[in-house]
Amino acid sequence: MADLLEMKNIHKTYPNGTKANQGVNLKIREGEIHALVGENGAGKSTLMKILFGLEQPTDGELRYKGQPVTFHNPKDAIAHGIGMVHQHFMLVPSFTVAENIVLGIEKRRGPLSLFTDRKAAVKSVQQLSESYGLRVQAEAKVETISVGQKQRVEILKALYRGARLLILDEPTAVLTPQETDELFVALRQLVTQGYTIIFITHKLREVMEISDRVTVLRAGKTIGTLATKETNKEEISRLMVGRDVLLRVEKKAANPQDVVLAVENLSVADNRGSIAVKQLSFSVRSGEIFGIAGVEGNGQTELVEAITGLRARVGGSVRFLQQELTGLDVLGIRNLGIGHIPEDRQSRGACLTASIQENLILDLYRQKAFNRGGLLHQANLKQKVDELIAHYDIRTKSGDFLAGSLSGGNLQKVVIARELSKDPKLLVASQPTRGVDIGAIEFIHREIIRKRDEGSAVLLISAELSEVMSLSDRIGVMYNGELVAILENNHALTEEEIGFYMLGVKKHEKKAMGS
Structure with a gap:
């Protein structure tokens, strides 16, 4: 395969002296899925921002289809057939799928082309989705569709604008195993039709499953490019971090003691006043990790905020060591010995x-x-x-x-x-490793397990199913604001089984669910 893209000796130094890229070299072959991996701060995001015209390199050269190019902004990149799907979806929730996909380049009708041709938009999107195996409901509002469907909308939005090279930034971060499998099928189909994909991820299992080649960055430099079939997760992680990394979580069996957190019939409303948590009950004991799995947006955020004092409850109770938390503010709750790792480190943490x-x-x-x-x-x-x-x-x-x-x-x-050094009796950890590289993940997991072994009760909420399964002693699954299952985490439990509960396909009867 010929090289579609070459980024040669790319340097990027910011005004404060930070060197994000230091002579990075990247070659992408036409018709391949190329994984880009590296620790946080390795320079991946900066490199892709340069490719998509969001940043300008301090030095270096970009060649696309054999010709030198300069992208001053994303419009330039899009004009050359480059599209980027960001980790955080850039969709208008109140618009339909079709309206989001054609936004900004709508077909017009009527006198002086004053009106958007909605029928033409729906027809174009339907044809586009069918031709690429990315089936969506063109007339559904984005706020009503699943996370997996939103991911497809973002990809279709890029394809609609003529992208032939797709940059996917952490595309599976919030997908269920089933949705990830569906995405991979679609990506492989795109490749058979001549498309090229740059796949940025922290999940080495996915690198091995979906990519043809993988480039590793470390400290702003290219460490190497490998044929995926000729390497393994251990070698990739070693190149990323510069040392051997333990890819599995080592922990001894839990020794749970007294109930520390008891949640009973808890109901919580979201910001729009709709009930996001519906009569939810569970308990967490000292010396155990109780994990909650589920696709984001199923009430996990509201649950955590109700426990930590950031959101009022509609009904039910939350007790910490037999003390009802109603009426306590955030400081009062923290002073009891409750630590909180928020899902959004920038606005809450x-x-x-x-x-x-x-x-x-x-x-x-x-x-x-x-x-x-x-x-x-x-x-x-x-x-x-x-x-x-x-x-x-x-x-x-x-x-x-x-x-x-x-x-x-x-x-x-x-x-x-900050949260672990206070030796909390209860640690509420929400998305503790989101956007964190493999070396830091290893460290954070080890610290959470250490707290469990020291006797802390840990409530773990993560959209990363492998993380929930690796760390948790028991697992609750949330779907549509309900706790649809509480499962013992043993060798018989699989990601696929939990995925069925996450999608609402399976559900335990409440009376059969233990706490």
Whole structure:
């Protein structure tokens, strides 16, 4: 196969001196699925932003179809047949599928072409979806369709604009196993029709399953490009991190004790006033990890916010060590010994305009060792912060740097360090490894298990099914705001079995569900 794209000796240095890309080389062959992997901060996102015209390289050359090119903006990239599907969907929820796909390039009708030709849009989208095996409901509103369907809409939106090279950024992050399989079938069909795909992912199993070749970046440099069939997950992870990585979670059997968290008949409304959590009941004991699996948007966010004091309840109760949490604010709940790793580290987990030190000491500065007569004991605080930075491997030169200057993975480590260092009796961990590279995932998993073994109760919520299965001792599955199953996590339990519950195909009777 001929090279469709060559990114040669790409450098990108930001005004603050950060070197995101340092001589990166990438060759993409026409008609292949090429995986791009690397740790957080390795330079993947910057490289793809340069390719899609969102960033300009400091130095280096892009060649597309053998010709040198410069993309000043995404419009230039799209004009050359390059499309990008971002990890966070860029769709208008109140618009139909067809309206989203043709948005900005609609066919017009009527006098002076004043009106959008909706029938033409629906017809075009139906033909497009059928020809590529990406079946969608053209007239359905986006807010009513599944996450897997939204993913298809994003891909069709790029194809409708003439893309022949597709950049997919973490495309399976929120998909069920069944939806991932369906996506892979569609991607393979696209390749047979002459399309080329760059597949960015942290999931090495998917790299091995879907890609033809894989390029590894580390610290802004190209480490190597490998034929997928000639390598394995261990070699790829070693190239990514620079050391051997334990790809499986090692843990001893749980030793659950007393109930720490008891949720009974809990109902919670979402921001629109609709009931998002429906009479949900479960318990979490000290010394165990209770995982909740489910496609995002099925009430998990509202459940976590109700437990941690961020959202009022419509009905039911939440008890922590027999104490009802109703009426307590966030600070009151945290002071009881409840740690919370929020799903959104930027808006809930950290203050980006504060320093790393300030983020780490949010639960420390009131303690006597760090506060004397209302004045902070700076030496003690600095010593503690330096210890946390070292133990949790937060990649920074100083705790005085702004939290917003950190990569996503390092910012997540700041949140993890703060929440775990307080030795919580209950840890509510929501999407704890989202957007985090394989080396950091290994570390975070080990720390969560350590807390369990020290006697903490852990409530784990993750859209990453493999993570739920690796860490959890028991697994609850949420669908449409209900807890449709509580399962013992043993060797007989499979991802496919849980996937059926996640899709609402299977459901346990409430009276048969244990707590």
